[in-house]
Amino acid sequence: MGINEKIKLLTGNEAIARGAYEAGVKFASAYPGTPSTEILENIAKYRDIYCQWSVNEKVAMEAGSGASMAGARTLVAMKHVGLNVAADPFMTLAYTGVGAGLVIVSADDPHMHSSQNEQDNRFYAKFAKVPMLEPTDSQEALDLVKAAFNISEDFDTPVLLRTTTRISHSRSIVKIGQKTELPVKKYVKDSRKYVMIPSHARIRHQAMMERWEKLKEYCEDPGYYDIYIPPKSSKSFSAAGIGIITSGISYQYAREIFDGLPILKLKMTNPLPENTIREFARNKKLILVIEELDPFLEEQIKLILPGTAVAGKEYFPEYGELSLAHMKKVHSALFGIDFFAGQDEGNISLNSSSFTKTVSVAGISRKENAALENLKQLSIKKLSTDLPPRPPVLCAGCSHRSVFYILKKLKVAVMGDIGCYTLAVLPPLNYIDSTLCMGAGLGQALGMEKADPGLKNKVVSVIGDSTFFHSGITPLIDNVYNNALGLIIILDNGTTAMTGHQVNPGVGKTLMGDDAVQIKPEAIAKAAGIKHIRVVDPYNLKKLEKILREELARNELSLVVCRRVCALLQKKSDAETPTIDPLVCRQCGVCMKFGCPAIELRDGSYVINSSNCTNCEVCIDVCKHKAINAVKR
Amino acid sequence: MNKIDNNSINYNKVFKIVSENSESSLKKGEIISILFAGVGGQGIILGSAVLARAAINAGYDVKVSEVHGMSQRGGSVEGSVRFGKKVFSPTIDKADFIVALEKLEGLRYINQLEKCGFILINSYEIYPSSVSSKDVQYPVDIESRIKEITGNSLFINAVEIAKGFNQIKVSNIVMLGAFSNLLPFEDENWMDAIKESVPGKAIDLNIKAFLAGKNIIK
Known part of the structure; x- marks a missing residue:
């Protein structure tokens, strides 16, 4: 293969961005969310595409709808739960259709690597009767984005491109192509298409049903599926009469482990190609449907194949991710063959006599070998379990830490939100009462206070700067309007940190690097009528505690902005790292309860690790015995 | 360069056997x-990108699985690279090789090592937040535990070597340099991979770090 300008090793997200570029996309919008974030970050590298971070997914989709009406090919990207936020425009866009092509990317997160749920967004495509494509690697991601734009324009519909974490965040080889130059089509007024009053919407709903029937024929196009037939020479089980139907990342696991079975890989999974599925199933005794999460394909295929045995969720769980290991188990269950047997010679084995513990097992009977292997596994288990866990933590110097440290001291209930600060729920702080969705904490605090007056002055809500703009403003107004008496805390670290430091309306920069008005949450709160607004640097622990105590005691709604830029974006100060004086330290452990990863217990003493410490010096005020000292020179 | 404490083993010979296998x-x-x-932030994504690129340069199909998002914040992280004539799954079941950038994480993931696989461990300790009281200690005997589990292991003080370049961050590339002895790639496959994967001004430093790792046992 060698080095070739056209051969790239791209993540699924990078390939989607490349596909958008090659498809002639002129407008792209998103709100950052793992695992979708890098799609827009990569589109931003193509200077001839206008792209933006919107405040949330709903606005991103609405802006995208406008761009499509105006005649520009448009891509809108979001994580799975983002489509909940954007569901309102999405469901009716399926009625209006598009101007120029409109492709919506939903990046789902099975196993919840970085999410609050693992909903299966394929149902959104079925729900809205919108065509859906699912790539199985980065090359297909690129190709299917381009195909999606053609479908969108040919059928006058938004198209959903659905990925999962392992597609978005895996790299594979991609051959890149040329950009299609497309002019922006001229905007044409068409109120019967775009103004969804009931009389128009009834007509559009019928148009949608006609489109659906056409799509059911179109999806039989061989460009939208592949059939793998195992070579006759291989350890083929096709005689067993089993065929596999699968899509997305599940295809890769299936293809690697079940390479002796025929496989129908679907690239378009809404609508399903019924004739192709029937044809594939002909003369087969069992169709095994391999998919992550819900039995989305399986339930439909059972209806398409009434006379054929169809299995799926008997073998594969409805939660989490699939894996090679799980495929091997199912393979053994189906064929009664131990997949692990006979594998030893194939992989790297060492015969050097210096490797006493891992000598080749030749010459030992399989039974003895199995017994030895069991012993070995037990010993590995014994030696490598009960290790101290390493959960993700708030970084050294993180400005959120002080706020949760004080809130814990004040013994209030903390209605939380989604961002780095959600990590405060983990030890040693353990101090968040709820995390539901973006913006939820403000409404939850209001509800608690109204439901139980005894909770007055005992509940606060916390929300980040980016999440405040995302969906904190409407519940803030709801608090004001309904005479709430609580305390709203904005954790303003000047960035969208968790997803990798994207700009937001509080930063004063756009995704494309242009200057923008820097919007202050406190200005919005003031305009909404909150009378008591204070801004504090959370590095000043004493002042922070004083202000939070005062505002909590107040019998009116108040807002405190805790403002300090994310520690990862600050330059480490030139000050020397503070030290813990072992003669003064009484080993009380309070500094460890603060939870800064730069403070360590080494050989029975508390020490500050200078390579990790950011010199924020907050810990100096945490120690009651004044054992932590700033180094003065 | 740094000496290996496992003097009894001739690693040159070992590396040759593994590479041939x-x-x-x-x-x-x-x-x-x-x-x-x-540990999140140690450079697993760059390390895997360079390895993957070298595999492409050597003519193989390759897939990489990365972890982004929440677990990055100082948590335990893993990433995988698979290469061969044709690769399907980007994630792995058992690993033929483990490259651990931190000692405790090496032990944590060792149950994923293929029976005859090989593990390279950076003998560097990053204390997790859970080591916060006298009840939870950072294990002192990680090296001996790993050696008891498998003889196919090599500890490398990559951070010390990286410190020699005043750049502790390149310890990931030092580890990759040492690991390169176990794979049948040409030197130029690696050099090109580094040039393609790091920004221009960092190329020299990363090549030096790579070579320091590669020559560790000579």
Whole structure:
């Protein structure tokens, strides 16, 4: 293969961005969310595409709808739960259709690597009767984005491109192509298409049903599926009469482990190609449907194949991710063959006599070998379990830490939100009462206070700067309007940190690097009528505690902005790292309860690790015995 | 350069055997799976990108699985690279090789090592937040535990070597340099991979770090 300008090793997200570029996309919008974030970050590298971070997914989709009406090919990207936020425009866009092509990317997160749920967004495509494509690697991601734009324009519909974490965040080889130059089509007024009053919407709903029937024929196009037939020479089980139907990342696991079975890989999974599925199933005794999460394909295929045995969720769980290991188990269950047997010679084995513990097992009977292997596994288990866990933590110097440290001291209930600060729920702080969705904490605090007056002055809500703009403003107004008496805390670290430091309306920069008005949450709160607004640097622990105590005691709604830029974006100060004086330290452990990863217990003493410490010096005020000292020179 | 404390083992010979075994597996059409383990922020994504690029340059199909998002914040992280004639799954079941950028993480992931696999460990300690009282200690005997589990292991003080370049961050590339002895790639496959994967002004530093790792046992 060698080095070739056209051969790239791209993540699924990078390939989607490349596909958008090659498809002639002129407008792209998103709100950052793992695992979708890098799609827009990569589109931003193509200077001839206008792209933006919107405040949330709903606005991103609405802006995208406008761009499509105006005649520009448009891509809108979001994580799975983002489509909940954007569901309102999405469901009716399926009625209006598009101007120029409109492709919506939903990046789902099975196993919840970085999410609050693992909903299966394929149902959104079925729900809205919108065509859906699912790539199985980065090359297909690129190709299917381009195909999606053609479908969108040919059928006058938004198209959903659905990925999962392992597609978005895996790299594979991609051959890149040329950009299609497309002019922006001229905007044409068409109120019967775009103004969804009931009389128009009834007509559009019928148009949608006609489109659906056409799509059911179109999806039989061989460009939208592949059939793998195992070579006759291989350890083929096709005689067993089993065929596999699968899509997305599940295809890769299936293809690697079940390479002796025929496989129908679907690239378009809404609508399903019924004739192709029937044809594939002909003369087969069992169709095994391999998919992550819900039995989305399986339930439909059972209806398409009434006379054929169809299995799926008997073998594969409805939660989490699939894996090679799980495929091997199912393979053994189906064929009664131990997949692990006979594998030893194939992989790297060492015969050097210096490797006493891992000598080749030749010459030992399989039974003895199995017994030895069991012993070995037990010993590995014994030696490598009960290790101290390493959960993700708030970084050294993180400005959120002080706020949760004080809130814990004040013994209030903390209605939380989604961002780095959600990590405060983990030890040693353990101090968040709820995390539901973006913006939820403000409404939850209001509800608690109204439901139980005894909770007055005992509940606060916390929300980040980016999440405040995302969906904190409407519940803030709801608090004001309904005479709430609580305390709203904005954790303003000047960035969208968790997803990798994207700009937001509080930063004063756009995704494309242009200057923008820097919007202050406190200005919005003031305009909404909150009378008591204070801004504090959370590095000043004493002042922070004083202000939070005062505002909590107040019998009116108040807002405190805790403002300090994310520690990862600050330059480490030139000050020397503070030290813990072992003669003064009484080993009380309070500094460890603060939870800064730069403070360590080494050989029975508390020490500050200078390579990790950011010199924020907050810990100096945490120690009651004044054992932590700033180094003065 | 740094001395290896495991003097009794002739690692030159070992590396040659492993590298030859890798080559014959690849010739049979098998896939080689590498697991990177470490702590969020240690450079697993760059390390896996360079390895993957080297595999492409050597003429193989390759897939990489990365972890982004929440677990990055100082948590235990893993990433994987698989290469061969044709690769399907980007994630692994068992690893033929583990490259651990931190000692405790090496031990944590060792149950994923293939029976005859090989593990390289950076003998560097990053204390997790859970080591906060006298009840939870950072294990002092990680090296001996790993050696008891498998003789196919090598500890490397990559951070010390990286400190020699005043750049502790390049310890990931030092580890990769040492690991390169176990794979049947040409030197130029690696050099090109580094040039393609790091920004222009960092190329020299990363090549030096790579070579320091590669020459560790000479």
